[in-house]
Every structure is written in structure tokens, then in C-alpha cells.
């Protein structure tokens with residue numbers, strides 16, 4: 224799967240976003256080295272703290288379906304003029320399973336930028352930190 228195709232899958236998730244408060248749909252698509260794709264959308268809640276981001280939805284889907292290793296890239300698609308970078312909580316959750324992940328952040332016009340997760344979360348704390 225190409226990066227462009229992964230970004231397209233992230234955009235396709237906007238249709239499922241539940242965003243009555245922010246009105247800002249976000250979609251995510253997480254790719255494994257086996258070619259599996261785990262998608263997610265943001266799901267908001269009247270108790271704002273219970274809201275979950277698209278990226279963490281995709282992460283939880285992957286782990287709950289037995290895929291914890293070999294993640295190669297995640298695409299994140301927003302609708303605004305800025306590239307849709309993952310929030311701090313999502314960066315931490317991604318780092319737990321894939322500190323070397325490639326992050327593709329897309330904006331509303333469909334263009335995207337790629338950066339390594341390690342540049343978004345330098346000196347990250349992960350499972351190896353506990354050893």
C-alpha cells in the first residue's frame with residue numbers, strides 16, 4: 224500500500240467521526256508490515272475527557288485484534304489548513320508499540336507531510352525505559 228493510499232483511507236474515516244462538539248472530524252489509518260490496515264475516527268463525548276482520538280481508536284483496534292508489532296506507518300487526516308499532527312496522548316500511545324513509526328499528517332486539501340514519530344516525541348518514555 225502506498226502512502227497516498229493510506230492517507231486516502233484516513234480521509235475515508237471522516238464519515239464515521241462523531242464530533243458534535245468540535246465539528247472537526249479526524250480519520251486515521253495504521254499500517255502493519257503484513258499489510259493489515261487498522262482504521263479509526265475520533266469519537267467525542269459530552270464528558271469531554273472521555274473523548275478518544277482517531278489515532279488511539281486505530282491503535283486499540285490493532286492491539287485488540289492481535290497486532291502489536293510491525294507497525295510501519297500511520298496516516299492522520301484532518302480537514303483544516305494545518306497538517307493534522309497527533310496530540311501528545313496519541314504520540315505516547317504510538318511510541319509504546321512503534322517508536323520508529325512513520326507519521327503521515329494530512330490536511331484538508333489532501334496533501335500530507337511525513338515525519339518519524341521519534342521527532343514528534345524525542346526522548347520518549349516506553350517499555351524499554353522500565354528495564
Ligand SMILES: [Zn+2]
Nearest residue numbers: 276309310313
Ligand atoms: Zn490524539
